[in-house]
Amino acid sequence: MSTTFTASETSTILRPAPAGRTHTVSNQPPERTEINEYTSFPVLREAVQAFGAGWADTALTETGAHVGTAEFQEDARLANAETPELVSFDHRGNRIDEVRYHPSYxxxxxxxxxxxxxTSAWAKPQPGAHVARAATFSLFAQVEPGHACPISMTHAVVPALEHAPDLAQTWLPRLFGTGYDGTLRTPGEKPGVLMGMAMTxxxxxxxxxxxxxxxxxxEGGALLTGHKWFCSAPMSDAFLVxxxxxxxxxxxxxxxxxxxxxxxxxxxxFRVQRxxxxxxxxxxxxxxxxxxGTVxxxxxxxxxxxRTIxxxxxxxxxxxxxxxAAGMRQAVAEALWHVRHREAFGRTLVDQPAMTNVVTDLALESEASTLLAMRLAAAHEDAADAQEQSFRRLATAVAKYRICKRGPAHACEAMECLGGNGYTEDFPLAMRYREQPVSAIWEGSGNVIALDVLRALAREPESIAAFDAELALAAGADPRFDALRARVQQGLAEIAGAxxxxxxxGARGxxxxxxxxxxxxxxxxYAPSASAEAFIGARLGEDRGIDYGVLPAGTDHATILARH
Structure with missing residues (x-):
C-alpha cells in the first residue's frame, strides 16, 4: 500500500533545516597561540638554569612569548607554504641569481x-653564553625550522674564521650584528650578515x-672553478667552500x-643553477x-x-x-594540546589509558633530548677544559646519531595523535614530520657519523675516558643504567681491537x-624521579617495547606531563 501527499504537505515535510546547522564546530581544540613557549616548557627552563645560563631567563621569556604569538606562527606557516623562488635573470636579461622569499621568511x-x-654567544661571551644561545635557537627552530640553517652556519663559522685573522677582523663585527637585510648588497653597508657553506x-x-x-x-686570494651539488642558503652574504x-x-x-x-x-x-x-x-x-673564476x-x-672547516x-x-630536540618539543606540545581538548568515547583523549601512554612516552623522549642538547651546548662553552673538549668531540657525534635518528618516528607518532587533522598541512605536525629527517642527513648521515665516532676513538682515546666520566656521574642511581654503562664500556673495548x-x-649499534x-x-x-624512572623503565626495562606508548606499570603520567 502506498501513501501519496499533496504539494503543500510535501513542502511541509521536506522543509530545509536551519542554514548552517551542519557547520557548528564542536569538540575541536582552540588555537594554540599566545602561549609562552619558554615558560610553558619547564624542562628547557630548568636545563638552562642547570647548565649555567639562568641569567638569560628574562630574554628567553621574551623570545618564548614572541614565537608563541599568532603572528609569528602564521609567518612560520607562510614561510613553508610560499616557498623560495629562483630568479636567474632580471627583465632585461642580466643574470642576477637571486632567491626570493615570502616576506614572512x-x-x-x-x-x-x-x-x-x-652569534650572541660569540658577540657577548660570558659563562653560559652558548647554553643561552642554544635555548634561543631552539625556541625559534621549534616553530619555524627552515630559517635555522643560515642561523646555524653563521654561528658555526666563527671558530673557522679564527684561522684567517684579516678576514675575521673585517667580518666578525658584521656577523655579530643583530640587524637583518636579506638583499644582495655591499656587506659593509648591511646591519648584519649571514653565512652559508658549500662542500659536497x-x-x-x-x-x-x-x-x-x-x-x-x-695575488690577494684565489679564483675558484667548479660545481657544488649542495649549497645551503644561497642568499647568504658569504660561504665557506x-x-x-x-x-x-x-x-x-x-x-x-x-x-x-x-x-x-x-x-x-656565483651562479645558482637550481x-x-x-x-x-x-x-x-x-x-x-x-x-x-669566483673570487x-x-x-x-x-x-x-x-681540518679547518x-x-x-x-x-x-x-x-x-x-x-x-626543538622539533620534538613542538610535536609534544601540539599533540598534548589536541588530546587535552578533544573528547572521544565519553572521555578526554589524554585520559584514555592508551593515549596517555603515548603522549607521556613522547614527552619523555623530548625531555631526554632537550637535556642532552643543552648539556652539549654547555660542553661547547669557551671556558671548556680539556676533558670537556674531549667529551664534546665524541658526544656531539653520538648525540647527533641518537637524537636525529629518533626525530622522524617521534614526529610520526605525535602526528598520529591528531588523527586525520595531523596529516593535513593545516596543522604544523605535517611540516614537522617532513622536517625531522633533514637533521639526520645534514652534516653527516647515520653511517658517516658512526664512522666519525670510530675515527675519534682511534685518534683521540682520551675522549673515551671523558665520555665514561660523564656516565659515571649517574653511576649507582639505577642498576639498569649501570648495566647499560657496562655494555658501553665493553663495546668500546671490543671495537678498539676489532x-x-x-x-x-658494529659501529651503529x-x-x-x-x-x-x-x-x-x-x-x-636532572629530571624528576617520575620522569627518570619512566624513561629508564621504557628504554631499559625488561618489559620495554619497540614502539612509543609502552611504559612501565605505575608510571606517574600526571607528574610527567605537567612539565610539558
Whole structure:
C-alpha cells in the first residue's frame, strides 16, 4: 500500500533545516597561540638554569612569548607554504641569481637574528653564553625550522674564521650584528650578515676529499672553478667552500671564504643553477651552484681545508641535535594540546589509558633530548677544559646519531595523535614530520657519523675516558643504567681491537647505545624521579617495547606531563 501527499504537505515535510546547522564546530581544540613557549616548557627552563645560563631567563621569556604569538606562527606557516623562488635573470636579461622569499621568511629570520640566535654567544661571551644561545635557537627552530640553517652556519663559522685573522677582523663585527637585510648588497653597508657553506659535490657527496672544484691562487686570494651539488642558503652574504689546490701536485684541499658581493659592491661570480626540490625544509633554499673564476680568500693552512672547516661542522652538528630536540618539543606540545581538548568515547583523549601512554612516552623522549642538547651546548662553552673538549668531540657525534635518528618516528607518532587533522598541512605536525629527517642527513648521515665516532676513538682515546666520566656521574642511581654503562664500556673495548670491517659493521649499534646511555644518565641526574624512572623503565626495562606508548606499570603520567 502506498501513501501519496499533496504539494503543500510535501513542502511541509521536506522543509530545509536551519542554514548552517551542519557547520557548528564542536569538540575541536582552540588555537594554540599566545602561549609562552619558554615558560610553558619547564624542562628547557630548568636545563638552562642547570647548565649555567639562568641569567638569560628574562630574554628567553621574551623570545618564548614572541614565537608563541599568532603572528609569528602564521609567518612560520607562510614561510613553508610560499616557498623560495629562483630568479636567474632580471627583465632585461642580466643574470642576477637571486632567491626570493615570502616576506614572512624575512620576518622570521629577522626576529631570530635580533634575539641573537646566531652569534650572541660569540658577540657577548660570558659563562653560559652558548647554553643561552642554544635555548634561543631552539625556541625559534621549534616553530619555524627552515630559517635555522643560515642561523646555524653563521654561528658555526666563527671558530673557522679564527684561522684567517684579516678576514675575521673585517667580518666578525658584521656577523655579530643583530640587524637583518636579506638583499644582495655591499656587506659593509648591511646591519648584519649571514653565512652559508658549500662542500659536497655530485661525484663525492659525503666524501669531500673527492672534491673537483679547483682553486687557482692569485695575488690577494684565489679564483675558484667548479660545481657544488649542495649549497645551503644561497642568499647568504658569504660561504665557506672547499676546493682543490690547482698548483699543488698532490691536489690537496683547502678552505676558502667566498663573498657573494665584493667590498666594492660588485657581485661575485656565483651562479645558482637550481633550487633543490626537498622533501621538507621548504622555507630554506638549498641549491646547486657553479663557480667560474669566483673570487675567494684562503682560510687556514693550504691543503688543510677539511681540518679547518671541521670545527664549523661540529657546531652545525650540535645545532642538528638542538633543532631536532626543538622539533620534538613542538610535536609534544601540539599533540598534548589536541588530546587535552578533544573528547572521544565519553572521555578526554589524554585520559584514555592508551593515549596517555603515548603522549607521556613522547614527552619523555623530548625531555631526554632537550637535556642532552643543552648539556652539549654547555660542553661547547669557551671556558671548556680539556676533558670537556674531549667529551664534546665524541658526544656531539653520538648525540647527533641518537637524537636525529629518533626525530622522524617521534614526529610520526605525535602526528598520529591528531588523527586525520595531523596529516593535513593545516596543522604544523605535517611540516614537522617532513622536517625531522633533514637533521639526520645534514652534516653527516647515520653511517658517516658512526664512522666519525670510530675515527675519534682511534685518534683521540682520551675522549673515551671523558665520555665514561660523564656516565659515571649517574653511576649507582639505577642498576639498569649501570648495566647499560657496562655494555658501553665493553663495546668500546671490543671495537678498539676489532678488524676495520668488523668495527664498521658494529659501529651503529655501539653509537646508538652510547647515545641512549647519555640520555639515561642525564635523566637520572636532572629530571624528576617520575620522569627518570619512566624513561629508564621504557628504554631499559625488561618489559620495554619497540614502539612509543609502552611504559612501565605505575608510571606517574600526571607528574610527567605537567612539565610539558
Amino acid at each position: 624575512h620576518r622570521v629570520i629577522g626576529a631570530a637574528t635580533a634575539a641573537g640566535a646566531h 659535490e655530485k661525484q663525492g657527496g659525503s666524501d669531500v676529499r673527492a672534491n673537483e672544484t679547483v682553486a687557482t691562487r692569485v 672547499l676546493a682543490r689546490e690547482g698548483n699543488d701536485p698532490e691536489g690537496r684541499i683547502s678552505c676558502f671564504f667566498v663573498p657573494r658581493v665584493l667590498e666594492d659592491g660588485t657581485r661575485n661570480e 633550487l633543490k626540490n626537498k622533501l621538507g625544509n621548504k622555507s630554506n633554499a638549498s641549491s646547486e651552484i657553479e663557480l667560474d 675567494a680568500f684562503p682560510v687556514g693552512e693550504a691543503g688543510r681545508g677539511v 671541521i670545527e664549523m661542522v661540529a657546531r652545525t652538528r650540535l645545532d642538528c641535535v638542538i633543532g631536532t 678488524p676495520v670491517d668488523v668495527a664498521q659493521a 655501539l653509537v646508538g647505545t652510547m647515545g641512549l646511555a647519555l640520555q639515561a644518565g642525564l635523566m637520572l641526574r
